[in-house]
Amino acid sequence: MINNFADRLIEQIRKKESAVVAGLDPTWEGIPEKIRHSASSVSDAVFEYNRRLIDALYDIVPAVKPQLAYYELLGLEGLSAYHQTVRYAKSKGLLVIADGKRNDIGSTSEAYAKAFLDINNCVDNFSVTRSAADALTVNPYLGIDGIAPFCDECNKNGAGIFVLVKTSNPSSGQLQDIKTEDGTILYERVASLVAEWGEDLIGKSGYSFVGAVVGATYPDQAKALRRLMPRTIILVPGYGAQGGSADTAAVNFNDDGLGAIVNASRSVMHAYKSPKWAEKYTADTFDLAARSEAIAMTNAINEAVARKLEAKK
Amino acid sequence: MINNFADRLIEQIRKKESAVVAGLDPTWEGIPEKIRHSASSVSDAVFEYNRRLIDALYDIVPAVKPQLAYYELLGLEGLSAYHQTVRYAKSKGLLVIADGKRNDIGSTSEAYAKAFLDINNCVDNFSVTRSAADALTVNPYLGIDGIAPFCDECNKNGAGIFVLVKTSNPSSGQLQDIKTEDGTILYERVASLVAEWGEDLIGKSGYSFVGAVVGATYPDQAKALRRLMPRTIILVPGYGAQGGSADTAAVNFNDDGLGAIVNASRSVMHAYKSPKWAEKYTADTFDLAARSEAIAMTNAINEAVARKLEAKK
Numbered sequence: 001m002i003n004n005f006a007d008r009l010i011e012q013i014r015k016k017e018s019a020v021v022a023g024l025d026p027t028w029e030g031i032p033e034k035i036r037h038s039a040s041s042v043s044d045a046v047f048e049y050n051r052r053l054i055d056a057l058y059d060i061v062p063a064v065k066p067q068l069a070y071y072e073l074l075g076l077e078g079l080s081a082y083h084q085t086v087r088y089a090k091s092k093g094l095l096v097i098a099d100g101k102r103n104d105i106g107s108t109s110e111a112y113a114k115a116f117l118d119i120n121n122c123v124d125n126f127s128v129t130r131s132a133a134d135a136l137t138v139n140p141y142l143g144i145d146g147i148a149p150f151c152d153e154c155n156k157n158g159a160g161i162f163v164l165v166k167t168s169n170p171s172s173g174q175l176q177d178i179k180t181e182d183g184t185i186l187y188e189r190v191a192s193l194v195a196e197w198g199e200d201l202i203g204k205s206g207y208s209f210v211g212a213v214v215g216a217t218y219p220d221q222a223k224a225l226r227r228l229m230p231r232t233i234i235l236v237p238g239y240g241a242q243g244g245s246a247d248t249a250a251v252n253f254n255d256d257g258l259g260a261i262v263n264a265s266r267s268v269m270h271a272y273k274s275p276k277w278a279e280k281y282t283a284d285t286f287d288l289a290a291r292s293e294a295i296a297m298t299n300a301i302n303e304a305v306a307r308k309l310e311a312k313k
Numbered sequence: 314m315i316n317n318f319a320d321r322l323i324e325q326i327r328k329k330e331s332a333v334v335a336g337l338d339p340t341w342e343g344i345p346e347k348i349r350h351s352a353s354s355v356s357d358a359v360f361e362y363n364r365r366l367i368d369a370l371y372d373i374v375p376a377v378k379p380q381l382a383y384y385e386l387l388g389l390e391g392l393s394a395y396h397q398t399v400r401y402a403k404s405k406g407l408l409v410i411a412d413g414k415r416n417d418i419g420s421t422s423e424a425y426a427k428a429f430l431d432i433n434n435c436v437d438n439f440s441v442t443r444s445a446a447d448a449l450t451v452n453p454y455l456g457i458d459g460i461a462p463f464c465d466e467c468n469k470n471g472a473g474i475f476v477l478v479k480t481s482n483p484s485s486g487q488l489q490d491i492k493t494e495d496g497t498i499l500y501e502r503v504a505s506l507v508a509e510w511g512e513d514l515i516g517k518s519g520y521s522f523v524g525a526v527v528g529a530t531y532p533d534q535a536k537a538l539r540r541l542m543p544r545t546i547i548l549v550p551g552y553g554a555q556g557g558s559a560d561t562a563a564v565n566f567n568d569d570g571l572g573a574i575v576n577a578s579r580s581v582m583h584a585y586k587s588p589k590w591a592e593k594y595t596a597d598t599f600d601l602a603a604r605s606e607a608i609a610m611t612n613a614i615n616e617a618v619a620r621k622l623e624a625k626k
Contacts, residue, residue, distance in 0.1 A: 027424075028436045042439045069417060069424035075434060075441030076389055076396070083389070103452065104382060104414055105482040105555075111340075111382035121388060123341045126355045128388030139416065141454050142480050143487030167455050169418040174456030178502060179494040186499070189491060242418075 004203030005135055005160030006211075006233055009095055010258060012062030018298040019253075019305075021097065021235070022057050022290070023265025024050050024085060025067040028074065030270060032283040042074050046081035051088055053269065056287035057294055058092035063134075065235075065263050068100040086131035097235070098133035101164060106145040112136075113153035135160035137213060137235070140190050147197055151210065155201070160209035160233075163194045165225060168215025168238025187221060191228040198232060207233050207259065214252055216244025216262065222251040226259075234260040239297070240267025246297075250304035257309060262301055268293050317516025318408075318448055318473030319524075319546055323571060325375030325408055331611040332566075332618075334410065334548070335370050335603070336578025337363050337398060338380040341387065343583060345596040355387050359394035364401060366582065369600035370607055371405035376447075378548075378576050381413040399444035410548070411446035414477060419458040425449075426466035448473035450526060450548070453503050460510055464523065468514070473522035473546075476507045478538060481528025481551025500534065504541040511545060520546050520572065527565055529557025529575065535564040539572075547573040552610070553580025559610075559617035566618045568625065575614055581606050 003011075013019050028036070031049045039045035054064065064085075071082035089096050102112040119132040138150055138161045150161045166176055166187040176187040191212065198210025208231050214222050216238040226234070234252040238244040239262050252260035267274070271293035272281040281289035326332050341349070344362045352358035367377065377398075384395035402409050415425040432445040451463055451474050463474045479489055479500040489500040504525065511523025521544050527535050529551040539547070547565040551557040552575050565573035580587070584606035585594040594602035 025421075036437060042436060042441055067417075067421055067424075069415070069421045069428060072428035072443075073424045074436065075428075075443035076392055077439075077441050079389055079392060099417075101417055101452070102382070102414070104380075104412075105480065105550075108338075108380055108382045111380075111386045115382060115385035115388075123355060123387065124349060126390075128355055128390050130385075130388035139414070139452050139454055141452055141477060141488055142482055143484030143489075145482040145484040164454060167418065169455055169458040171456030171458040174506065175454055175499075175503065176456075178499065180499075181492040181494060181496075183494075186488075186491065186493075190488065193487065237418075 003158050005154060005158055005209040006207035007203035007205045008134070008158065009062060009160070009233060009261070010205040010207060012095055013258065013261070016060055016062050017302070018061050019261045019301055020061045020294055020298045021063045021065045021261045021263040022053065022061050022268050022294055023065050023067060023263055024053060025070045025265045025269065026050060027070060032286055034284065042077035043080040046074060046078060047084045050081065050085040052287040053290055054089050054092055054094065056291040058089070058094050060291065060298065061094070061294055063095040063097055063261065064089050065097040065099050067265065068098060080129070083129060083131040086133055095134040097135040097137065097162065099137045101137050101139050103139035103142055103146045105142060106149055109146045110149035113150045117150070117153045117157050117159040119157050132157060132159070135162060135211070137162045137164065139164050140193065144197060151197065151201060154209050160211055162211040162213050162235040165190050165194060165212045166214045166218055166221050168217045168242050168244065172215065172218070188224060188228060191225045194232060195229045202231055207231055211235055213237065216249040217242055219248040219251045226252055226254070230254070232259070236260055236262045240264040246300035246304035249301055250308045253305045253308065255309060255312065257305055264297055268297070316471050318467060318471055318522040319520035320516035320518045321447070321471065322375060322408055322473070322546060322574070323518040323520060326571065326574070329373055329375050330615070331374050332574045332614055333374045333607055333611045334376045334378050334574045334576040335366065335374050335581050335607055336378050336380060336576055337366060338383045338578045338582065339363060340383055345599055347597065355390035356393040359387060359391060360397045363394065363398040365600040366603055367402050367405055367407065369604040371402070371407050373604065373611065374407070374607055376408040376410055376574065377402050378410040378412050380578065381411060393442070396442060396444040399446055408447040410448045410450065410475065412450045414450050414452050416452035416455055416459045418455060419462055422459045423462035426463045430463070430466045430470050430472040432470050445470060445472070448475060448524070450475045450477065452477050453506065457510060464510070464514060467522050473524055475524040475526050475548040478503050478507060478525045479527045479531055479534050481530045481555050481557065485528065485531070501537060501541060504538045507545060508542045515544055520544055524548055526550065529562040530555055532561040532564045539565055539567070543567070549573055549575045553577040559613035562614055563617035563621045566621065568622060570618055570622060577610055581610070
């Protein structure tokens with residue numbers, strides 16, 4: 001039975017008592033030497049790295065987020081590891097959010113939607129090598145034409161999308177913060193569109209499978225955005241390496257303690273290198289360090305959300 | 314010797330006396346049955362289709378534009394055909410514009426930039442299977458952080474980018490036409506940014522390797538955009554199947570008769586199906602039909618540009 005992606009995600013969040021998404025962004029240099037040197041191929045090295053992270057994290061986080069760019073950088077071998085990773089993560093009960101920020105005109109968005117979310121991978125008598133993720137990040141710049149084909153595909157496959165609203169990078173304001181004629185900010189206009197695009201696609205949980213991306217680095221903006229998109233699940237990047245904290249991430253949660261997931265990539269994957277964990281872990285135990293950091297991050301976010309709800313009472 | 318991409322493109326446009334870019338957007342259903350049925354794999358079928366199009370077009374058009382979505386849809390097999398296509402097109406003297414509309418925060422944009430434009434594909438002792446295109450389409454929504462890494466990579470490899478400004482699809486106005494506080498339209502603000510981002514990256518031809526995408530379906534907007542980006546090469550999609558004509562495309566050209574390239578995908582690839590060519594060609598001669606259509610389109614655009622320049626005198 002196929003459920004609404006929002007319901008599936010919230011089920012996992014409740015089960016694992018965590019709103020943390022672990023980024024799986026393997027750079028070649030970031031993979032411990034021992035794994036690189038003993039692997040027979042680039043694909044094997046990347047998958048072995050991800051497999052160890054997944055084994056260390058699958059029971060404590062609801063979802064992983066592979067960033068497509070890092071797999072594409074490693075060519076077909078990298079993408080082969082991506083597809084293996086998607087399959088493996090799903091087999092361990094994790095939801096997979098493919099971070100591709102794809103978008104195009106309607107007919108092309110349809111191709112992207114099927115490429116990343118369609119569980120059927122047969123053409124004529126051939127099967128093609130790809131694995132459907134549970135959700136995909138998408139860019140809003142082309143308007144509804146570029147979004148609707150993703151929603152159609154999500155409906156067929158129980159998948160979801162996260163639409164970029166306010167990104168975590170320093171120059172995100174160059175376009176996103178432009179003030180419009182009616183006094184609203186561009187990112188607010190995009191947020192209103194995201195709420196509109198998703199309003200008929202709400203699951204039993206009360207949340208829509210059309211989510212949004214709002215960076216943890218812009219908490220003031222996030223407050224306004226939360227109000228504009230009450231039934232939207234917000235994917236919050238920018239925690240850790242980019243400077244976002246548990247408190248700046250907590251702003252994105254609703255009063256039900258739900259409605260947001262917080263991603264960390266480098267701070268989890270490379271936790272063993274941080275002063276916080278360097279005494280306890282080495283490159284050989286990068287996966288255990290990632291687990292410790294993911295647990296610490298989960299606790300920090302749960303506490304920050306609890307503080308926020310307490311303060312509201 | 315590596316040249317500025319803008320110079321390389323203009324050299325090809327002059328040599329071939331054509332500003333037509335042929336889209337290479339293979340859908341499985343769009344590949345003639347004979348090719349599909351005799352191929353031993355999806356990859357072989359897609360590459361054979363593209364190879365025949367390239368053989369029919371390489372001496373008459375300056376560039377081809379494979380749309381990544383259609384290759385990704387066909388999994389690793391599709392992407393294998395993409396890389397073969399890039400290499401083959403380049404070997405025939407064509408420039409390759411990868412249409413991926415990629416973008417992300419800085420560190421991730423760097424990975425995308427290398428994935429699509431870096432001619433070096435070795436990691437440690439492994440080589441990875443990918444082919445550098447000459448240019449990539451990119452999305453501006455994240456501001457300069459998401460663009461600068463592409464410019465750096467272009468500088469290293471003599472490559473270029475085309476930044477989405479005003480797209481050809483019906484709902485492009487939903488965001489792009491929003492009026493801003495100072496009375497300008499969002500797409501104008503993006504155009505000004507594109508001109509600014511590219512101003513120090515101008516080649517001997519007087520054009521920058523930071524190009525722009527402006528749909529042929531919005532000629533009124535294109536007039537204003539041409540003025541805002543005088544040294545920008547404009548990639549004009551939307552000709553043919555999407556409704557753009559030679560005259561609406563001609564608006565994007567400068568008074569030197571240069572400064573724009575016009576893409577057609579379906580109307581060239583599937584020319585044999587159109588009433589215009591159906592008497593002369595069949596699925597077996599789809600490549601010759603594509604050549605005839607590309608020549609007709611080249612002539613139509615050259616004439617429309619000449620008319621426009623004549624009218625200005």
